[in-house]
Amino acid sequence: MEFLEDFAINNNSVIKQILSGKRTFFHLLVPAVFLFLLASTPAAGESAFVPNDPYYLYDAVTRSGFPGQWHLKNTAPSSFVFTDPSNSNTYTMTNANLSANLTGAWNLGYTGKGVIIGIVDDGVDGTNYDLSPNYRADLSRNFSDNATVAGASQGPQKLSDNHGTAVAGVAAARGGNALGGTGAAPYAQIAGLRINIGDETDDDPEVSAQNYRDAYYWKSGIKADGTRESAATIRVKNHSYGPSVPFLNEDPDGSLRLAVKRTALNNVIHVWSAGNDRNTGNEDATKQQIISTPYVITVAALGSDGKFANYSSYGANVFVTAPSSRSDLTGFGITTTDRTGANYGYNLYSTANPKGDDTDAFPDPSYTSTFGGTSSSAPLVSGIMALGVEANSNIDVRMAKHVLVRTSDVVDANDSSASSFGGWRTNGAGYRFNPNYGFGNINAGKFVEMLKQVAYVTAQTSYSTGTVAVNTAIPDNNTAGITRTFNLTAAELNQPLESVVVGYTFTHPKRGQLTGTITSPSGMASRLFNSTTLLAAAKQDNTSVTNFQWDFLTNAFWGEAGIGTWNLGLADLQAGDTGTWISYLVTLYMGKMVLNTGTKITQTNNIQARSFSLMSDTASFENPAGLTLDVEDDILMSGGDFTINGTVEEDPAAPASEFYLEGGTVGGTGTIGFSGGFFNNGGTVSPGNSIGTLTINGNYTQGANGTLRAEVASPISSDLLAVNGAASLNGTLRTVWVGGATPDVNTVFGNIITATGGVTGSFSTLLTNITPTRVFKPRYLTNSVYLIVERDYANTVLSSVLSPDQSSIGSMLNSVANTATGTTGDLNTVLTAVDDLTTYGGVA
Structure with a gap:
């Protein structure tokens, strides 16, 4: 375990990552803007759920230095001038007026009511005043190999366990109570599912594979043997963590991926952070194992300037982006819940709380204003998924993805960065994709509106090429590399495409020199994984591998027919070392939404x-x-x-x-x-x-x-x-x-x-x-x-047209109307005449 302070490009902001071994929380801390605890007035004209919480909206008069919870509803000015209290330097924070459009969903009445979000993290402080109304202690628990920790009440176990409380607030802090701020799903319930990815101690050991499995299966309705016992109790699970090195094989037996798949098929929506590793050997999110499966939603981060956050990992497996911080003082941070009390949490730093953030000037110690990273963008999406469950309880990860493809907003339309692989590309189905953003910035309002229109999503089908031998040397320092083609017919692809997973097997002295691409019959191309050759030498992946196998997932072909000739490539982009492409296996997942x-x-x-x-x-x-x-x-x-x-x-x-x-x-x-x-x-x-x-x-x-x-x-x-x-x-x-x-x-x-x-x-x-x-x-x-x-x-x-007296007479007549007395003789004659009346007014 170690606590790192890694300075960004201008060396002014602090990226604080709590690492344990090779894992990290995807959380960034940015210096606080000066904030004040004053109530806000709901915006005129809003209906349904309208937060009245003091940290929610920007207030130019009383909180001119605070952008509000801009990621939910952005009313902040186009720029802020920020003075760093630690060195008096000034910086301009830019605002492109983007948000996740939570008001679009809240105005329709969706707040996440009745939906439970599981926060798989380092513990949730359920006593925080904005979390306690939504916190479910009965559904929360610790997952640990230490029996004492496992048996303790869920929550932070150590001074450094701050992350999960902030994550929970982004997803589902209670809004509308005139306290603090609000989460994306202010009436969803929260289950803290504590695993130790932070500081490792003898009493609190590092998370194990069994702890992960237990957390994934917990209250999913699926037993560990795969048997279904019920519908899922916890419908959304947030995972704001991941490996800090590329190609970490955390799941050698496949049991973690199987747990995610099984629970996803029982309508648990798993939302995962893409990572905060841009400009490192782990910057391409396809090099992470769990999120290269079709059963999760992988989330990148968007800065308030309208561009991908300077730390945000990218990749063909990124599905959507959501607003979060930047670490270079050009964008706003995220305001969310913190551990209760001045000596706990990110806010405030002191000798009693050395794990706090010395740049966080937020005056309420139960809140922090410096949260961020894909650790924050993921729970924002998780909260919106809870709104989706409320809107259409049949939603699962595949329905969510189909709707996200159609409702997410293109941002940074002119992006031409190297990581974008040619910028926004339009595939054969007409959908635009960019590995920095997936299908775009999530739009909560459009998301829930379309969910109400979904008739059905077809059952998923798949086709596999089987393992195809290549056994060919990869040309050294040759961008063209080598390619292999395969042809697919309508008999093999009986539905439009969803995700495509490509398994490569290769040998190479320096794995980071390689890059893989795939091109569909429509001409749409996707980079399956990027080389590290353009990174600083110390950041490159120089690992030597033999018969190395990895599955890379791409979402770029979503909705395409896929019929025709595909091209699969592998190239070496740096001189001096050569390797061999041994084989490939392509699996194409299919389905459509109606x-x-x-x-x-x-x-x-x-x-x-x-x-x-x-x-x-x-x-x-x-x-x-x-x-x-x-x-x-x-x-x-x-x-x-x-x-x-x-x-x-x-x-x-x-x-x-x-x-x-x-x-x-x-x-x-x-x-x-x-x-x-x-x-x-x-x-x-x-x-x-x-x-x-x-x-x-x-x-x-x-x-x-x-x-x-x-x-x-x-x-x-x-x-x-x-x-x-x-x-x-x-x-x-x-x-x-x-x-x-x-x-x-x-x-x-x-x-x-x-x-x-x-x-x-x-x-x-x-x-x-x-x-x-x-x-x-x-x-x-x-x-x-x-x-x-x-x-x-x-x-x-x-009775609706009778007076009370007439109703009394009617009840009296009923006592004899269907008896022998009432169906014969003079009484019957009278009643028959009444029965012949054709209007209710006539009877009255």
């Missing part, structure tokens, strides 16, 4: 989907007879129309899935099959297209806000909900009479529900009028519900 934007979607072929959602009142999807919609995960409807005339069912290989109907209408004459059950919590189930049967294979549960709608044409012709399972009833029954003459009282009609597993409960509201006074009443049997015609002079619809 949006429902108001135009009816009619299924035209069998579909395998990861999940399925209809989220707006204008959404419409039809599953025709003879076609199958196969879903690996749940179906969630909160609006729109879903017509099922074919089959909609869970994937047989998937765990028990569920159909949640929160709003909208499900109808048709097809079959629905979900072993986890069909839950009608607030929508309408309407069997048939006119008169017909809708079949549910599995249990049917109708809640207090659910509705069953049944058309009735005659005693032998009515809609039927056929449940091959148990039916639990509540809520509303609505019937629609489509027959001819009004049926006689006590006429028995057929079943509207059958349930092989039995019927329990009953409808709490009946909207079953044939006429204003003649209605259908359900009769409940062990395995079915049928209808009978009755008079009802106090029915729900009629």
